[in-house]
Amino acid sequence: MKQVYYVSDMHCPACSMLLEGIEDDLPGIRCIAASYHRQRLEVDFDTTQVSEAQIMAAAEALGYRLTLRQG
Amino acid sequence: MVDLIAAFVTGLTAGGLSCLAVQGGLLTGSLTPATSKPARKSARRHRRSASVTARPILLFLMSKLVAYAVLGILLGALGSMLQLTPTLRALLMLAIGIFMVGNGLRMLNAHPIFRYFTFEPPRFVTRYLRRKAKDGVTAITPLFLGALTVLIPCGVTQVMMALAIGTGNPIQAAGLMVAFTLGSSVVFFAVAYLASQLGTATVHGFNYLAAVVLIVLGVVSVNQGLNLMSVPLTIAQPRGVAGSEVRPTPVAAPGEANLLTIAALPFGYEPEQLHARADVPTQVTFVSDRLYSCSRALIVPEWNIQTILPETGTFSFSLPPQAPGKVLNYSCSMGMYTGQIIFSP
Numbered sequence: 001m002k003q004v005y006y007v008s009d010m011h012c013p014a015c016s017m018l019l020e021g022i023e024d025d026l027p028g029i030r031c032i033a034a035s036y037h038r039q040r041l042e043v044d045f046d047t048t049q050v051s052e053a054q055i056m057a058a059a060e061a062l063g064y065r066l067t068l069r070q071g
Numbered sequence: 072m073v074d075l076i077a078a079f080v081t082g083l084t085a086g087g088l089s090c091l092a093v094q095g096g097l098l099t100g101s102l103t104p105a106t107s108k109p110a111r112k113s114a115r116r117h118r119r120s121a122s123v124t125a126r127p128i129l130l131f132l133m134s135k136l137v138a139y140a141v142l143g144i145l146l147g148a149l150g151s152m153l154q155l156t157p158t159l160r161a162l163l164m165l166a167i168g169i170f171m172v173g174n175g176l177r178m179l180n181a182h183p184i185f186r187y188f189t190f191e192p193p194r195f196v197t198r199y200l201r202r203k204a205k206d207g208v209t210a211i212t213p214l215f216l217g218a219l220t221v222l223i224p225c226g227v228t229q230v231m232m233a234l235a236i237g238t239g240n241p242i243q244a245a246g247l248m249v250a251f252t253l254g255s256s257v258v259f260f261a262v263a264y265l266a267s268q269l270g271t272a273t274v275h276g277f278n279y280l281a282a283v284v285l286i287v288l289g290v291v292s293v294n295q296g297l298n299l300m301s302v303p304l305t306i307a308q309p310r311g312v313a314g315s316e317v318r319p320t321p322v323a324a325p326g327e328a329n330l331l332t333i334a335a336l337p338f339g340y341e342p343e344q345l346h347a348r349a350d351v352p353t354q355v356t357f358v359s360d361r362l363y364s365c366s367r368a369l370i371v372p373e374w375n376i377q378t379i380l381p382e383t384g385t386f387s388f389s390l391p392p393q394a395p396g397k398v399l400n401y402s403c404s405m406g407m408y409t410g411q412i413i414f415s416p
Contacts, residue, residue: 011178015193020197033194037186 002044005053005066007059010036015064022058026050041066076363078250080230085284086251087258090220090228098292126262127213132219132256138251140245143235143290147244150236157372160233164406167229171289178282186188225269228255237368237404295406301372302312329353331412336382337364340401349395349414356387366406377404384396 007019016034019041023029028049034041043055059066082090173188189374196219224232231251235244333340335357347353357369359380367380370388371388393399393414402409 011180013189016191017197022196036189036191039183039186 002042004069005007005041006069007034007039007041007044008065009063010039010066012036018062019064020061022055026054026058040069075246075250078247079254081231082251082254083257085288085356086228086231086255087262087351089257090282091259125264128260131213131217132260134214135220135258136249136252138218139223139248142232143245143248146232146235146248147238147241147308150239150244151241153236157370157377160200160237160404161235161296161406164292164299167233168256168289168292168296170229171285171292175282175285175289178285181368190222192222217272234405269288298402298406298409299370299372300399327351331355333357333410335359335366335369337362337366339366340410343410345410345412347412347414349397350392352392353390354387355390355412356385358385359383365405366403366408369401370404371399371401373399
């Protein structure tokens with residue numbers, strides 16, 4: 001499953017680095033790419049191994065709130 | 072020596088805050104292993120000691136220092152090969168100024184467009200660093216990230232880099248960059264260490280302060296660039312009755328050559344504005360006396376004169392007869408100190 005989120009509270013490029021680190025903590029993340037410039041996070045994940053709620057919680061633990069982008 | 076002290080003080084003041092704002096993210100990255108899951112567990116078990124956070128910060132800064140020393144050598148070598156013309160230098164100052172203002176506005180979240188004033192490290196680099204941290208090679212991360220700061224120099228650092236190129240000497244340029252980086256490292260360490268101990272609220276506060284400092288320095292840089300281009304409407308340019316101190320000087324008698332003497336002082340040129348007779352030859356002499364300031368680096372853009380005045384001594388050049396109304400601008404190589412000669416009938 002591929003989801004694109006809007007990320008609030010990204011204030012520098014290092015935020016992208018921290019967010020992409022989620023793939024090290026959670027199983028089932030196939031691909032993850034964060035962009036400070038566009039304030040967004042793209043995640044391709046295996047729903048049998050990890051849920052969207054877990055991804056959002058992991059981001060929140062790092063201090064970022066994810067909002068699902070519509071369209 | 073004075074240049075090194077000035078570079079150190081610049082680093083200690085504006086440079087430290089500016090660098091922290093632009094490169095602080097990489098330092099945060101280098102601290103990431105200390106806040107990752109295993110480290111958090113370890114910290115809970117052992118209680119985080121001061122050295123836990125001080126060590127990666129110190130490694131980061133040491134690596135940064137070495138990287139900038141190497142960069143200084145390269146820039147000095149580049150400067151020795153490439154003589155910057157006043158116009159090129161002015162464009163460089165303008166670009167640096169715009170970049171600084173843009174970064175300041177980015178930090179203030181003025182508009183999303185300003186996010187593009189900073190660079191995101193390539194993904195393969197960040198992934199490599201994370202993997203290294205996960206493998207337990209924690210010392211490498213801050214060392215590598217410290218060296219990587221070379222790729223995202225802050226605005227003030229870029230000014231120093233331009234100055235380093237301007238020295239045209241690898242050793243001098245390296246000394247300048249090291250002095251500046253040492254100064255900024257003091258602030259970097261103090262703020263980063265305090266932030267890791269007291270929380271991110273401190274960093275946010277300093278971010279705003281650094282943003283304002285960046286914008287002010289950016290405007291100064293743009294102003295200096297405009298000075299170097301002899302654009303009349305700049306802050307530092309003497310504008311006759313518009314406020315700056317103007318001392319009219321006696322003009323030559325009809326038919327006689329103008330003999331103008333200008334004192335190069337630590338904080339500018341005296342007088343700032345000279346009047347001379349048009350249509351006769353002119354000899355301009357700059358006099359310096361135990362002068363160690365950047366006003367020694369004299370530029371007269373229109374005549375492509377670029378020279379370093381002696382610490383004590385004189386430097387003269389001659390001008391052919393000038394048309395009435397002609398204004399000849401000169402400045403130091405950074406455009407900080409300016410002056411002009413006005414030719415009238």
